[in-house]
């Protein structure tokens with residue numbers, strides 16, 4: 250049985266409210282970082298078409314929270330649900346803060362959570378190197394639209410829409426591709442354009458150029 254507010258002495262109410270607030274705060278603070286395993290190329294979930302979200306609720310919000318934690322822990326710019334093994338149409342993108350020459354923050358970090366994202370307009374074209382948490386160690390030059398408009402729903406099912414350009418537009422195109430089973434390595438003109446950016450083993454004593462040449466046919470096949 251719970252006492253109603255009127256039945257409690259004022260001080261007790263204050264204490265109860267304070268302790269409730271502290272409890273909530275500590276829950277917030279104590280929430281463990283839910284870092285999930287990131288699927289890498291070769292795992293079938295990355296190649297399937299993800300399903301649309303029809304019902305919104307705590308399970309979607311929890312999925313989004315896990316995705317944000319996983320993306321941040323991996324130092325990623327974006328993440329799609331299939332990358333943590335969940336074939337649902339959900340993406341998260343977090344753009345970094347921008348600073349001017351004196352180090353003043355001119356733009357804060359921005360978080361985008363999109364369920365059922367659809368790119369409804371695209372224009373321009375630019376080629377730039379991109380990488381993917383599911384294709385660790387490689388980057389490749391990919392042509393993407395420069396400007397896009399994306400619409401979808403947030404984690405609670407509310408309609409959202411964003412106009413994006415350059416890096417953010419690229420991130421939206423890369424992440425929505427994941428929902429259709431497409432990886433950036435499918436969009437490079439040729440697999441020769443893939444570049445190895447991480448040594449395979451520390452202390453191997455090879456230069457970056459030599460490493461690039463070590464992308465063997467077998468490795469390329471495994472990536473695709």
Ligand SMILES: [Zn+2]
Nearest residue numbers: 380381382383
């Ligand atoms: Zn990716």
